[in-house]
Amino acid sequence: MIFTSLSPNTEPDDVILALKMRLSRASWPDESARTELERMMASHLIQGDLSPTTFAFDSGRTSLFAILSTLGLGSSDEVLIQSYTCVAVPEPILWVGARPVYVDCLQDLTMDPQDLERKISHNSKVLIIQHTFGLPAKIDELLAIAKKHNLFVIEDCAHTLGAEYRAQKVGTFGDASFFSFGRDKVLSSVFGGVLAVSDNAIAEKVRVIYNSFPEPTAAWVKQQLNHPLIFSVAKPLYSLLGLGKIIIEGSKRLKLFSKAVEDVELSGGRPSFAFKKMSPTLALLALNQFAKLERYNQHRQTLAKIYDEALAGFPVTIPPQESARSSIYLRYTLLIKNPSKLAVYLRKHGIMAGDWYTESIAPKRVDYKKIHYHEDVCPTAEQLSHQSINLPTTIQTSEEQARRIASLCKEYFTNER
Ligand SMILES: Cc1ncc(COP(=O)(O)O)c(C=O)c1O
Secondary structure (H helix, E strand, C coil): CEECCCCCCCCHHHHHHHHHHHHCHHHCCCCHHHHHHHHHHHHHCCECCECCEEEEECCHHHHHHHHHHCCCCCCCCEEEEECCEECCCHHHHHHCCCEEEEECECCCCCECHHHHHHHCCCCEEEEEEECHHHCCCCHHHHHHHHHHCCCEEEEECCCCCCCEECCEECCCCCCEEEEECCCCCCCCCCCCEEEEECCHHHHHHHHHHHHHCCCCCHHHHHHHHHHHHHHHHHHHHCCCCCHHHHHHHHHHHCCCCCCCCCHHHHHCCCCCCCCCECCHHHHHHHHHHHCCHHHHHHHHHHHHHHHHHHHCCCCCECCCCECCEECCCCCEEEECCCHHHHHHHHHHCCEECECCCCCCEECCCCCCCCCCCCHHHCHHHHHHHCCEEEECCCCCCCHHHHHHHHHHHHHHHHHHC
């Protein structure tokens, strides 16, 4: 089986490291692992002689909460975000008591600058620029609008660690930026996030919040360490009498691994893991992956090229290639009429396609009213979310497998004509 999700960045050395730490608490690192991850991220984001102040939290969500908390937002203040996103983005806006306002997306799945202009009001205070699925947004246009309206800019780099815009790393354009080390992200430590802040006075305010957050509990950290272990056992057994699926379902029931999105979050509530520092143990997993960042992203780009070449000329919208915006293709997304039909076809051939984002505010079952969203306000995001299907670009998918996936898609589209 070939998977788009389910611990997609895990290699044998990550499994060995997780296993070692799962078996012996004596091998857990001290705080210096977290400090080292913060240092690595600061040097990744260095611009001339300026590097941001970085803070490692339990997740991207908590990172976003921390920066929003420093801005003194009230209940009438609006934070602009794009639709075609994850509920994890509006959540922290609600947690600080402000109001999310949704901007439609373009065909490339990033924010539409024209719709941003339309949605700005005298209550607008913050703009969050999301770089979706690895592709940098139209940063120059969005920044110009933000400047005109005096908005504080936060870049959402949860999908784009290492991507560049005009040869400059994303995460270095806004007043602040945040990254995620979630299970399906560019690099994974199951849970984790880093906030980068350029202004020293704001960084000092973040530090007060950061210092007030506790460490995650040992039991929770152990549960996260189980994640790569369970999936590294289950995935190879997936086609063997459904054994892999049984292992995954059984482990889920026994709560041996955590959910990526807790039920309470579907209506904008605060998950149990939030408002903590990043665990040094998980920071060590992230650091192990950091050394592979370039290789992973190059691999993603190589597989994307295979898909691009194979699918050119077919009636599927493939992600754009613009020299100024170099995507790292966290997900290779096709926009087609009936994505679930293609998913079933690929599944029959042993390929599990990805489902980011099949709802304009993912995952399924989000209570739109509670997060102040209404389908009418973002028609393009609505339409594209119902056309989305992702092909794998992970390190666990070889070039040969990508060629096979591409020719299966070609076969499917030819038969559909
Ligand atoms: C676009 C986007 N932004 C932010 C986040 C939040 O990251 P995390 O899962 O680390 O909280 C996610 C993922 O859930 C995401 O997909």
